[in-house]
Each structure stands twice: as C-alpha cells, then as structure tokens.
Amino acid sequence: MERPEHRDDGFTRRRRDSLWAIGLGALAVGVVVRLFFDGAAAWPSALLGAALMSVWAVFLVRRRRRHDARDTGAEPEDVPAMERRILKGGPPPEDPRRRQAMAVLVESRQRRLRRHRWWAFPLLALIFFGTSVLWFVVGSVTAGSLTLVLALVSLGWMTWSHLRFDRRLTQMRHRLRA
Structure with missing residues (x-):
C-alpha cells in the first residue's frame, strides 16, 4: 500500500505546477541569495531584485508552456x-x-x-x-x-x-x- 506522504494526487501536482508556486519559489531563492551576498541590511534591494527576477521567470515559464501547448495541441x-x-x-x-x-x-x-x-x-x-x-x-x-x-x-x-x-x-x- 502506498504511503500517504508519497501519494501524488492531483492537488499536489496542480500546486507544484502552478505559476504562483514557481514565482514564489524564485522569489524566495532570489532573496536568500541576494541577502547572502549583500548582507541583511540590503533586504529592500534584495526583495525588489528578486521580485523582478521571479516575475521574469514566471513570464518565461508561462510563455514556454503556451508555446508547447500550441505545438502539441494540448x-x-x-x-x-x-x-x-x-x-x-x-x-x-x-x-x-x-x-x-x-x-x-x-x-x-x-x-x-x-x-x-x-x-x-x-x-x-x-x-x-x-x-x-x-x-x-x-x-x-x-x-x-x-x-x-x-x-x-x-x-x-x-x-x-x-x-x-x-x-x-x-x-x-x-x-x-x-
């Protein structure tokens, strides 16, 4: 029997594939990296730079998915x-x-x-x-x-x-x- 923590139901897939999850993940990684290199005092610029980076990442993922969907018919x-x-x-x-x-x-x-x-x-x-x-x-x-x-x-x-x-x-x- 499959353990519940390893079950990959539709909700988990939708959450993992959502553009919000991708954007928030990129935002978190960007903020952590910028704070690591620039120090904790630079949190406003780290947040702004990471926000712009995450918007760009979401744009690229969304564009790629639409392009692939158009090509495949899915x-x-x-x-x-x-x-x-x-x-x-x-x-x-x-x-x-x-x-x-x-x-x-x-x-x-x-x-x-x-x-x-x-x-x-x-x-x-x-x-x-x-x-x-x-x-x-x-x-x-x-x-x-x-x-x-x-x-x-x-x-x-x-x-x-x-x-x-x-x-x-x-x-x-x-x-x-x-």
Missing part, C-alpha cells in the same frame, strides 16, 4: 504532466490524441536540446574556466582553485544531466512508436 496545464511522465520514464498515454501530443513534445524537446548543445557547453566551459584563469592571473590561488573545482563539478553535472534527459527522450520516443 492545454498549457497538461504540459508539465507530460514532461514529468517523460522524465520519470513512465508508460506513454493510452489515448491516441494525448499520445500524439506527447510525441510532438518529445520531438520538440529533443530537437531543441540537440540544436543548442553545440554552443551552450563550450560557452559555459569558457565562462567557468575563464573565471578560474582570471583568479589565477590576479594571484588568488585559493579562489582560482575553488572556481576550477566548481567549474569541473558544474560542467560534469550539466553533461550528465543533458545526456540523461536526451536518453529519456529517446526512450519515450521508442515507447511511443511501439
């Missing part, structure tokens, strides 16, 4: 559930209309993922390793070493995440064709 509220099903490797939907919508979403995500990888990873490597080199050039071996380790860990994690997502998309594409 409702914007259905797009996060389809993405979760792809990432968790669940079975494809039985309904032919939803199956077609998911196939279009998988194709779109994989095309976008592969289209941007040729420039995104080299640019991130340049930024991460360039920052480390600059710290070494100015004479801060400690900061240079820390940013070098951070660069290696970050790029390693991004590469693993990218390959994992690409593999999940390919697996779902094969399941949809079967």
